[in-house]
Amino acid sequence: MSIFLKLGWYFRREWKLYSAGVIGLIFTAIIGIIPPRVIGNVVDGINQHRLTARSLTIYLVIIAAAAVGQYLTRFLWRNAIWGGAAGLERTLRERLFWHFMKMDATFYQKYRTGDLMAHATNDLTAVERVAGGGILQFADSIITGGTTLIAMMMLIDWRLTLIAVIPFPLLAVASRYLGKKIHVAFRASQAAFSRLNNKAQESISGIKVIKALGQEKADVADFNDQIDQTIKINRRVNVLDSLFDPAITLIIAVSYAATIILGGIYVSDGVITIGNLVSFITYLGMMVWPMFAVGMLFNTMERGNASYDRVMELLNQQSAIVDSKDGLEQRPHGDLRYAIKQFNYPDDAGTSLQDVHFELKAGQTLGIVGRVGAGKSTIMKLILREFDNYDGQIVYGGHDIKRYALDSYLPAIGYVPQDSFLFSNTIRENIRFADPRVSQETVEAVAAKSDLSGQIATMAEGYDTQVGEEGISLSGGQRQRLAIARALLINPELLILDDALSAVDAETEAQILGNLKAERADKTTIIAAHRLSSVMNADEIIVLDAGRVVERGNHQQLMAQHGWYQQMFDQQQLETKVEGAVQ
Numbered sequence: 001m002s003i004f005l006k007l008g009w010y011f012r013r014e015w016k017l018y019s020a021g022v023i024g025l026i027f028t029a030i031i032g033i034i035p036p037r038v039i040g041n042v043v044d045g046i047n048q049h050r051l052t053a054r055s056l057t058i059y060l061v062i063i064a065a066a067a068v069g070q071y072l073t074r075f076l077w078r079n080a081i082w083g084g085a086a087g088l089e090r091t092l093r094e095r096l097f098w099h100f101m102k103m104d105a106t107f108y109q110k111y112r113t114g115d116l117m118a119h120a121t122n123d124l125t126a127v128e129r130v131a132g133g134g135i136l137q138f139a140d141s142i143i144t145g146g147t148t149l150i151a152m153m154m155l156i157d158w159r160l161t162l163i164a165v166i167p168f169p170l171l172a173v174a175s176r177y178l179g180k181k182i183h184v185a186f187r188a189s190q191a192a193f194s195r196l197n198n199k200a201q202e203s204i205s206g207i208k209v210i211k212a213l214g215q216e217k218a219d220v221a222d223f224n225d226q227i228d229q230t231i232k233i234n235r236r237v238n239v240l241d242s243l244f245d246p247a248i249t250l251i252i253a254v255s256y257a258a259t260i261i262l263g264g265i266y267v268s269d270g271v272i273t274i275g276n277l278v279s280f281i282t283y284l285g286m287m288v289w290p291m292f293a294v295g296m297l298f299n300t301m302e303r304g305n306a307s308y309d310r311v312m313e314l315l316n317q318q319s320a321i322v323d324s325k326d327g328l329e330q331r332p333h334g335d336l337r338y339a340i341k342q343f344n345y346p347d348d349a350g351t352s353l354q355d356v357h358f359e360l361k362a363g364q365t366l367g368i369v370g371r372v373g374a375g376k377s378t379i380m381k382l383i384l385r386e387f388d389n390y391d392g393q394i395v396y397g398g399h400d401i402k403r404y405a406l407d408s409y410l411p412a413i414g415y416v417p418q419d420s421f422l423f424s425n426t427i428r429e430n431i432r433f434a435d436p437r438v439s440q441e442t443v444e445a446v447a448a449k450s451d452l453s454g455q456i457a458t459m460a461e462g463y464d465t466q467v468g469e470e471g472i473s474l475s476g477g478q479r480q481r482l483a484i485a486r487a488l489l490i491n492p493e494l495l496i497l498d499d500a501l502s503a504v505d506a507e508t509e510a511q512i513l514g515n516l517k518a519e520r521a522d523k524t525t526i527i528a529a530h531r532l533s534s535v536m537n538a539d540e541i542i543v544l545d546a547g548r549v550v551e552r553g554n555h556q557q558l559m560a561q562h563g564w565y566q567q568m569f570d571q572q573q574l575e576t577k578v579e580g581a582v583q
């Protein structure tokens, strides 16, 4: 029953809908009492040779009217209860999706995509069943079952009713015992489904890597293993499910036997008529469905309960990034002062950034270089407010970045990672993703700045070319340029290129950087790169090693320091010359 309490907030909110549903069910049950009673009267009429054509017509009209009445009341409750269930599913889905949107990077590190998808599909469906089928089973077992029992007692004989219901408490015992077991088993089964979903999602996303490394067989074996485990766990739920129905059939069979024995004695003793016994047996038949409903109710409730707890566990996860209610609702603009004493990733003992300081005037460009894993992207992640748990301060436009409302702060930043995600849509819609209302001219202007126009012109469908999962595959360099165009569309105060030019050739890179310099005179840019030519024109360049700044200055100053930067620059220049000579 606890799931009904847990969903109390929803039933209270939708009380009108559910009241209409319950009223519909009550009337359906009351009308349902009429036909068996009428049939009993007909049997008695035949038995006692007093059935006339007129009375038979009246009986038939009553039965037909009852059928029409039940049609209407059934429509009423079905519409109300299924509508309520769909509303709950919608409410929870919206809440969950919005929650996903608000969650921070740590959450996405902890929960895998397949797992989150399983929560958003299977678990929500199980909860929705409580508000639909569950409510119906609950109301049906009580209303239809209760009304029929009352009819049996009042209209036929209370002693016969008592004998018929003696085996019923066994059902409650069985339901309680099996219900608990189903709760545990179903939770395990949903967790197994999450793992399977995750495995499928990872394998499909990583199919190129799997094939390139010839791991198809190993991956299929791994997948089969997961299927076997999931089926094994699901079989336990099925076994528990299967124990319910035969138990109900057994209980009903005992009831029938007791009724026929005692009912037969009562008829021969003249306590009740044969018509009464026929009505009673028809009523007993009407108890079969409410009894099954009780069994199904426990099942639905335990499944819904297990799934609701899983969904709530997700919804109760708090994002470490707090969007202050009275946050500054203004676009940051001006100088950027970055002063981080220390930063560690959550659940990671190692220090990722240590004493990283820099100051950028509006319109300046910072270059960040260093070995793989030196901490370049980590610097950007803190500016992007993916993590707030650092020792230090980042001030942008005179305010600590934590003071800004996220909705005002983040849209001022254009972030382009090395590998951007493209949506299954046209090139045009991917470029104007941040603002689908902008004109074709604006889209073309940013495509020109990111040196993508020429490439689009060669495509048969131009800006209408579909990309992403349902369209063509763009090359790494084209993807990067599209992502830069997408970021430029919002004319960001701060543009962050995180190794975002790694897949374009040096000439295109120079062209794009030249465009950016010309177009973004008063806007700030941060470029992290492995190719030092990307940053050589920056106002300041910092060289990172193991999360610390080990060299800093502009290109000339760094070359004069004869450190890592100078060695790396000379090496890369030599490589470029050799490549040029080979070509």
Ligand SMILES: Nc1ncnc2c1ncn2[C@@H]1O[C@H](COP(=O)(O)OP(=O)(O)OP(=O)(O)O)[C@@H](O)[C@H]1O
Pocket (backbone or CB within 6 Å): 109, 345, 346, 348, 352, 370, 371, 372, 373, 374, 375, 376, 377, 378, 379, 499
């Ligand atoms: N989410 C994370 N959780 C824990 N550690 C992380 C996380 N992301 C990065 N790290 C670690 O932080 C360090 C710096 O990583 P970062 O991605 O900032 O390096 P990078 O200089 O950008 O590397 P690359 O040149 O390969 O892009 C690495 O040791 C990395 O393993």
